[in-house]
Amino acid sequence: MSTESEIINRLRILFPRIGDDAEEFNITPGFTPIVSIDSFVQGVHFDLSLISPHDVGYRSCAATLSDIAAMGGNPCSLLCALGMPEGSMTLAESLARGIRSLADDFDTAIIGGDTVKSSTLFVSLCVIGEGKKIVRRKGARVGDVLCVTAPLGGSAAGLKALKNGLNTFKEAKEKYIHPKPRIGEGLILSEYATSMIDVSDGLVIDLHHVLEESGVGAVIHNLPIERDARELAMSTGERPDEFALYGGEDFELLFTLSRENLEELRKKMNFLEIGEIVKEGLRFNDGREIRLDGYDHFKKDTLSHG
Amino acid sequence: MSTESEIINRLRILFPRIGDDAEEFNITPGFTPIVSIDSFVQGVHFDLSLISPHDVGYRSCAATLSDIAAMGGNPCSLLCALGMPEGSMTLAESLARGIRSLADDFDTAIIGGDTVKSSTLFVSLCVIGEGKKIVRRKGARVGDVLCVTAPLGGSAAGLKALKNGLNTFKEAKEKYIHPKPRIGEGLILSEYATSMIDVSDGLVIDLHHVLEESGVGAVIHNLPIERDARELAMSTGERPDEFALYGGEDFELLFTLSRENLEELRKKMNFLEIGEIVKEGLRFNDGREIRLDGYDHFKKDTLSHG
Numbered sequence: 001m002s003t004e005s006e007i008i009n010r011l012r013i014l015f016p017r018i019g020d021d022a023e024e025f026n027i028t029p030g031f032t033p034i035v036s037i038d039s040f041v042q043g044v045h046f047d048l049s050l051i052s053p054h055d056v057g058y059r060s061c062a063a064t065l066s067d068i069a070a071m072g073g074n075p076c077s078l079l080c081a082l083g084m085p086e087g088s089m090t091l092a093e094s095l096a097r098g099i100r101s102l103a104d105d106f107d108t109a110i111i112g113g114d115t116v117k118s119s120t121l122f123v124s125l126c127v128i129g130e131g132k133k134i135v136r137r138k139g140a141r142v143g144d145v146l147c148v149t150a151p152l153g154g155s156a157a158g159l160k161a162l163k164n165g166l167n168t169f170k171e172a173k174e175k176y177i178h179p180k181p182r183i184g185e186g187l188i189l190s191e192y193a194t195s196m197i198d199v200s201d202g203l204v205i206d207l208h209h210v211l212e213e214s215g216v217g218a219v220i221h222n223l224p225i226e227r228d229a230r231e232l233a234m235s236t237g238e239r240p241d242e243f244a245l246y247g248g249e250d251f252e253l254l255f256t257l258s259r260e261n262l263e264e265l266r267k268k269m270n271f272l273e274i275g276e277i278v279k280e281g282l283r284f285n286d287g288r289e290i291r292l293d294g295y296d297h298f299k300k301d302t303l304s305h306g
Numbered sequence: 307m308s309t310e311s312e313i314i315n316r317l318r319i320l321f322p323r324i325g326d327d328a329e330e331f332n333i334t335p336g337f338t339p340i341v342s343i344d345s346f347v348q349g350v351h352f353d354l355s356l357i358s359p360h361d362v363g364y365r366s367c368a369a370t371l372s373d374i375a376a377m378g379g380n381p382c383s384l385l386c387a388l389g390m391p392e393g394s395m396t397l398a399e400s401l402a403r404g405i406r407s408l409a410d411d412f413d414t415a416i417i418g419g420d421t422v423k424s425s426t427l428f429v430s431l432c433v434i435g436e437g438k439k440i441v442r443r444k445g446a447r448v449g450d451v452l453c454v455t456a457p458l459g460g461s462a463a464g465l466k467a468l469k470n471g472l473n474t475f476k477e478a479k480e481k482y483i484h485p486k487p488r489i490g491e492g493l494i495l496s497e498y499a500t501s502m503i504d505v506s507d508g509l510v511i512d513l514h515h516v517l518e519e520s521g522v523g524a525v526i527h528n529l530p531i532e533r534d535a536r537e538l539a540m541s542t543g544e545r546p547d548e549f550a551l552y553g554g555e556d557f558e559l560l561f562t563l564s565r566e567n568l569e570e571l572r573k574k575m576n577f578l579e580i581g582e583i584v585k586e587g588l589r590f591n592d593g594r595e596i597r598l599d600g601y602d603h604f605k606k607d608t609l610s611h612g
Contacts, residue, residue: 020442021373022342036328037385037432041424067327079343081430118347124387124430136326
């Protein structure tokens, strides 16, 4: 095992020189500071037999920054805690490069971190952001339109394609490996959305959070399914809509807004109208109820997620 | 394994209800925001055969808040990421209570967190603080007085007493199990100290950081050794000064200040003058050089730290 100073020196090319016990950061005057922490554990959140350490870093960072996007904020500063097994320096360096790569794309400075020995590889990422107008899960009103930034299910399909060693479904695999946090869209939406969340656990679960926090229900009249997800499901005899309903990790934004703002928002960004906020319940417009526990079934039978 | 929502519900008594993807926090206008992240891993940073999960949480939180004290800041908000093996819910709850207990003592709000499955138990703590005047490692000047907030070596002696199953040395064990971050002292020192760090890795290593950052050296003329550390060392035939030089985890503040401020500071808080900043090197006032690598020897032969 390298000593801690050797590790810090090797990671210094990626992370800033840590010269103090804590790091200063800036918040723009008039903006609201927000913060989120996420952890990713080998064998639970990622499988290094399927994707590279660089990609693990990249998508862990994307998932973390997505939490800031979901509030309509801009990510400013990132702190990274790496737990590394002995002898995994090269792996850690690659993982750190992946984190850095995504962070750079969104002008998020890595301002601090901590490297510790651990028999299980893990990374905890803490992101500090700021927003002019913070959007919460709470805030959806009856009559609001329910929308999503892009078709869903691609990430789950990509993971399945990787697990099954399929050469096709490149777009879905790319969606799984290199998701993009919807920072720009979130900033636009901060002016319009009455509620917002990112699709990390799957549409049904994440929508359920919004409905519960807002004390409302929803009817879905259009379920946009990512193309590869549809094709993969059809080729295996699975139900395409389950990928979009329960797949998760697409990191698209799910949001509600007043119908009167719909046209103005369409001029500024792409999104898909999928339903409407109603008093209670969660169902399709043909009356079929959408079950929350479909998630466990889908994960268990289709993806065998950790 | 409990489902994630069950876990969140059980930890909700300790942590706040997480109702959004990220959490808002406040920074007092005119203050500088600072942040630090620390991780603690079972078998590396703590040993549950020696101390309780509650104590692991307590001292992990103390170590994290100590980073803010070392900058002369006040800790305001804490985020906690827990990695838990299956079936360790009761243990995690106890660990969380320990975190909460220390955080409450210093009015630090736990504003967010993340719970994940992990074969290795770990906790990553991210603390956000603020300071009116931030003190860095860099800033010690030739002629400055070198001081520490209390005698050193107690924590290392306490750990050794625990490892050897000794019934005595209660104060040292308490120092190891329930360290206190020197928040109040750090705030006072923010007005006087020219440089500061907390003693986490041991006096020699931490002092070395200050000297390196400041481009100076130091002469030590008084090495205050915690009473139990002295007695334990004498009973085992070890050198008491090694506990104070290399022991670590005392979380006392090591700082420098101009000699002209010494008397004024004495009126406000207790501390011990241990040496003086000189141009270069690190030695005792009798000329003996203090070696940086004594640390490895001490850890290896005396404590068998992870």
